[in-house]
Amino acid sequence: MNTALFKVDPESPDERVLARAAAILAEGGLVAFPTETVYGLGADATSDRAVARIFEAKGRPQDNPLIVHVSTRDAVPRLAREISPIAESLMDRFWPGPLTLVVRKSTVVAGRVSPGLDTVGIRMPAHRVALRLIGLAGVPVAAPSANASGRPSPTTAAHVMQDLGGRIEAVVDGGPCGVGVESTVLDVTVTPPIILRPGGVTKEEIEDVLGAVVVDRGGAVDGRPRSPGMKYRHYAPRARVYVVYSGPQGDAVTAGMRLSERAAQFARDGSRVGILASAETLQSAAGSAGDDEPSGDRVIWLDAGSESDLPAIAAHLFDNLRRFDDLGVDVILAQAFPETGMGLAIMNRLLRASGGRVISDGD
DSSP states (O other): OOOOOOOOSSSSOOOOHHHHHHHHTTOOOOOOOOOOSSSEEEEEOOOOHHHHHHHHHHHHOSSSSOEEEEGGGGGGHHHHOOOHHHHHHHHHHHHHHHSSEEEETTSSSSSGGGGOOOOEEOOSSEEEEEEEHHHHHHEEOOOSSSSSSSSSSSSSSSHHHHHHHHHHEEEEEEOOOSOOOEEEEEOSSSSSOOOEOOOEEEEEHHHHSSSSEEEEOOOOOOEEEESSSSSSSSSSSEEEEEEEEEETTOOHHHHHHHHHHHHHHHTTTTTOEEEOOOOHHHHHHHHHHSSSSHHHHHHOEEOOTTTTTTHHHHHHHHHHHHHHHHHHHSSSEEOOOOOTTTHHHHHHHHHHHHHTTTTEOOO
16 A cells, blocks of 8 residues: 655645545545644544554554544534533633543444443544644544554654555644643543543643542553553563663752663673663763763663753653664663653653563662
8 A cells, every 4th residue: 555645734734635635534544644742543433444444554452442533622522422511621721732531432433442431532632734634524533643553652754654654545744743742531431530641731730620630550441441551562662661760850960870870781781772861861971971972882872851841851752762763772771750740641651661661779
């Protein structure tokens, strides 16, 4: 299959180009498109046949639910059996934006969207290209991230083509994504509401509207995940990832020393090592090494961004993990970040990418 690449201006997309991509969606095809979070792989959410092709193209586990994207709030009543006052207040505050609301689903939603569940996640993306594409297609669009299952999520069209080129009908290139991690998934069918997946809207922002909410640490009901990103290893590059907890948060000197020591251990065993660290830690490590680049022949450092700007770290997280793939490293040591604000989403992605590999206090 040849994958068509449609390039558009993210601020003023060409309607004629989007109409071609929308026609593919309306006819049951697969189209990857940009959102403010990551690129999504879209299909008609009312068609089991179209949705099944998402799982096939991605190699996605069949029980991993999808999120349905809409272009207007008016589309929600058709997809949900009920819309609670809590859901309405959250839509008022965060839509369009990176918040997915889990509600009781209607029979309009294809069964494969959330197999075995009576709920569905719905969101309205804050991206001109996504909104116009969905509107032109005339159908709600089921769309997980547009990557091969388990890989780091794509934040550029090039990432999508690397993973899915030749497996889907089209990619709409609307430039890089701004948020860089997926939407927050909030289950509003329970009291108090539960964050099933942290993401682009922080726990603190939600609590400003609702009061206290719970962060889910389990992941499944009767073995079935209630949200994407809960049950399976996700976001993983080819290299083995270890999350390194390195002393008190903000102690760049200690973090730099521990990351350097661990990297040296792996390098002595013959591994090529990548280190993802904050700008502060990297600067500290460079200073202690007496060099601008604290990298040996087998150790490569990447600047994740400043610890004072966690949204910027999130925006570049998946791109940095993919860069390590391009650099051919065997092991990635990722510095742990504080789990406040966007740090909760960052750590969720790193811990999923690592498959639970953690280095802490020398262990």
